[in-house]
Amino acid sequence: MDIAKIGGEFELIKRITKQPTNRQIIRGIGDDAAVIKFGNNYLLFTTDTMVEGDHFSLNYFTPQQIGKKAVEVNVSDIGAMGGEPKFFLVSLVIPKIFDAEIIENIYKGMRETCAKYNIEIIGGNITHGNQLIIDICMIGEALKQNLKFRSNAKPGDIILVSGDLGSSTAGLNLFLKNVNNFDEVKRKHTEPEAKFYKVKSFLKYINAMIDVSDGLASEVTRICEQSNTGAIIYADSIPIKPITKKAAQACEGDALNFALYGGEDFELVYTVSEENLDMVKGIVVGEITEKKGIRLLKDGKEQMLDGHGYDHFLV
Amino acid sequence: MDIAKIGGEFELIKRITKQPTNRQIIRGIGDDAAVIKFGNNYLLFTTDTMVEGDHFSLNYFTPQQIGKKAVEVNVSDIGAMGGEPKFFLVSLVIPKIFDAEIIENIYKGMRETCAKYNIEIIGGNITHGNQLIIDICMIGEALKQNLKFRSNAKPGDIILVSGDLGSSTAGLNLFLKNVNNFDEVKRKHTEPEAKFYKVKSFLKYINAMIDVSDGLASEVTRICEQSNTGAIIYADSIPIKPITKKAAQACEGDALNFALYGGEDFELVYTVSEENLDMVKGIVVGEITEKKGIRLLKDGKEQMLDGHGYDHFLV
Numbered sequence: 001m002d003i004a005k006i007g008g009e010f011e012l013i014k015r016i017t018k019q020p021t022n023r024q025i026i027r028g029i030g031d032d033a034a035v036i037k038f039g040n041n042y043l044l045f046t047t048d049t050m051v052e053g054d055h056f057s058l059n060y061f062t063p064q065q066i067g068k069k070a071v072e073v074n075v076s077d078i079g080a081m082g083g084e085p086k087f088f089l090v091s092l093v094i095p096k097i098f099d100a101e102i103i104e105n106i107y108k109g110m111r112e113t114c115a116k117y118n119i120e121i122i123g124g125n126i127t128h129g130n131q132l133i134i135d136i137c138m139i140g141e142a143l144k145q146n147l148k149f150r151s152n153a154k155p156g157d158i159i160l161v162s163g164d165l166g167s168s169t170a171g172l173n174l175f176l177k178n179v180n181n182f183d184e185v186k187r188k189h190t191e192p193e194a195k196f197y198k199v200k201s202f203l204k205y206i207n208a209m210i211d212v213s214d215g216l217a218s219e220v221t222r223i224c225e226q227s228n229t230g231a232i233i234y235a236d237s238i239p240i241k242p243i244t245k246k247a248a249q250a251c252e253g254d255a256l257n258f259a260l261y262g263g264e265d266f267e268l269v270y271t272v273s274e275e276n277l278d279m280v281k282g283i284v285v286g287e288i289t290e291k292k293g294i295r296l297l298k299d300g301k302e303q304m305l306d307g308h309g310y311d312h313f314l315v
Numbered sequence: 316m317d318i319a320k321i322g323g324e325f326e327l328i329k330r331i332t333k334q335p336t337n338r339q340i341i342r343g344i345g346d347d348a349a350v351i352k353f354g355n356n357y358l359l360f361t362t363d364t365m366v367e368g369d370h371f372s373l374n375y376f377t378p379q380q381i382g383k384k385a386v387e388v389n390v391s392d393i394g395a396m397g398g399e400p401k402f403f404l405v406s407l408v409i410p411k412i413f414d415a416e417i418i419e420n421i422y423k424g425m426r427e428t429c430a431k432y433n434i435e436i437i438g439g440n441i442t443h444g445n446q447l448i449i450d451i452c453m454i455g456e457a458l459k460q461n462l463k464f465r466s467n468a469k470p471g472d473i474i475l476v477s478g479d480l481g482s483s484t485a486g487l488n489l490f491l492k493n494v495n496n497f498d499e500v501k502r503k504h505t506e507p508e509a510k511f512y513k514v515k516s517f518l519k520y521i522n523a524m525i526d527v528s529d530g531l532a533s534e535v536t537r538i539c540e541q542s543n544t545g546a547i548i549y550a551d552s553i554p555i556k557p558i559t560k561k562a563a564q565a566c567e568g569d570a571l572n573f574a575l576y577g578g579e580d581f582e583l584v585y586t587v588s589e590e591n592l593d594m595v596k597g598i599v600v601g602e603i604t605e606k607k608g609i610r611l612l613k614d615g616k617e618q619m620l621d622g623h624g625y626d627h628f629l630v
Binding site for chain 1: 335336337339340343344348349351353354355356358360361362363364366368369370401402404405406408435436437438439440442443444445446448450452454456
């Protein structure tokens with residue numbers, strides 16, 4: 001969930017949002033999910049929209065894969081806050097030419113992913129439009145002590161990722177450039193999965209967390225902007241699989257760029273203090289610094305990284 | 316919120332939905348909102364999507380009015396369950412040619428309606444697409460004893476509506492047929508308001524309730540299908556304002572049809588037992604019957620009413 005996916009996002013977000021006044025709102029706009037306290041329960045709310053032609057294409061996605069992915073991306077947002085997904089509502093916009101079978105198969109995919117996480121569909125609506133659009137609003141729950149925010153990184157924190165990056169964007173590029181084979185990489189794009197299970201056992205040692213929906217550079221930037229810090233990323237430590245590098249070459253792309261500025265890997269990026277480093281799993285990819293800005297250390301040289309990675313509005 | 320807005324809806328809904336298994340789910344798909352119990356809190360969840368060209372046109376809606384309406388229709392759904400709206404998430408799909416001012420004005424409209432109901436925007440996202448689409452997911456809260464379902468109408472119950480019908484559809488037709496004047500009626504379409512405040516003081520006497528988003532015939536049909544009853548509607552008792560009748564004439568429409576099969580009046584339709592009739596306000600428009608089917612009594616004659624009123628998918 002990111003209300004801010006638009007060029008000049010922080011300008012706009014300042015104008016259209018305001019500080020929450022209701023004291024039930026623990027976290028409003030600006031994180032992976034909103035956190036609201038009802039009685040003693042901490043509930044999480046997030047929403048993500050997938051638009052045909054922008055977030056997926058029916059040329060290489062089956063309706064079932066679209067349904068699955070729509071659920072996974074929202075599960076990933078709930079997980080990145082330290083919560084468990086519970087329920088969701090789904091709004092479908094369907095072109096008039098589509099038959100009921102497509103709707104049924106989208107639902108089939110959603111239901112399979114529901115079974116995997118033990119979540120349930122509690123409502124929604126179906127309307128007509130020019131493009132296939134699927135918008136899910138997911139409700140999760142978290143223990144207070146498990147809640148993780150983007151804003152809690154401290155200078156000196158080590159930055160880790162939960163797994164390899166760049167493969168989803170490599171998969172997308174293989175499709176766009178009609179490259180044959182590389183089915184494993186292509187599936188990373190069409191059948192992404194939330195990775196929350198990887199960090200569940202050591203949540204208490206994590207300071208700040210976010211999921212990789214828009215590339216590592218983008219996500220670290222978000223953590224730093226909200227934590228009022230900077231960061232240095234070690235390019236050579238970023239985990240990129242050999243098959244991802246081969247796939248990137250095959251479509252004349254750069255795997256490091258895919259990892260930094262691609263997205264939809266749904267691995268988690270998290271920071272921990274140096275003293276807690278032994279208590280967590282993951283791959284070290286950088287460090288939070290007092291000095292502002294995001295720097296990339298590559299081949300012994302530092303360069304500034306700009307902006308927010310791949311941005312749907314800047315393409 | 317109606318997942319079922321599609322031709323042959325009950326066939327489809329049976330295939331794509333299933334009975335909830337989680338015991339927190341008090342009411343899942345099939346009412347104005349889902350009801351979930353978290354601790355001692357009964358939370359309501361609903362979502363509605365407005366698609367440019369289908370639910371509104373920028374030819375006669377200002378961006379601010381679109382923002383307002385999107386909030387009001389969701390407030391209406393929460394109110395029709397006996398609840399109070401609290402928070403919402405908003406997904407905007409914006410054509411690339413739109414400038415930031417349109418987004419800001421949609422937000423301005425939403426924020427004005429938020430202030431009216433003391434609700435807050437807690438999240439959302441903005442993506443690109445071919446059409447302007449605004450999808451809100453609203454969260455409300457209700458006291459257990461105030462919860463109202465479509466399924467609780469009893470044979471012999473009196474059917475009431477909270478106010479006049481047909482004016483929103485008359486307004487829409489005035490726009491579509493380029494009829495001048497009738498600004499008051501046009502505003503009923505562009506600036507509809509939830510009417511929950513009208514029934515708040517006598518909620519405990521209401522058996523079943525629904526809001527009029529798709530016309531009286533449609534809403535009574537939904538109550539009857541879920542309550543396993545039939546109904547008779549008294550055509551001559553349906554409250555239609557003289558100005559609505561004049562407007563209908565001016566655009567060669569029929570005001571009674573607008574009331575029965577139009578929609579978006581957002582008045583409430585509710586049933587009460589005969590003995591409680593004195594305890595409630597509203598206009599009596601019919602009666603719940605054991606005999607199935609929806610009949611219209613008009614000029615001393617009865618006729619069967621078919622289907623679900625105006626349906627976005629049948630147009």
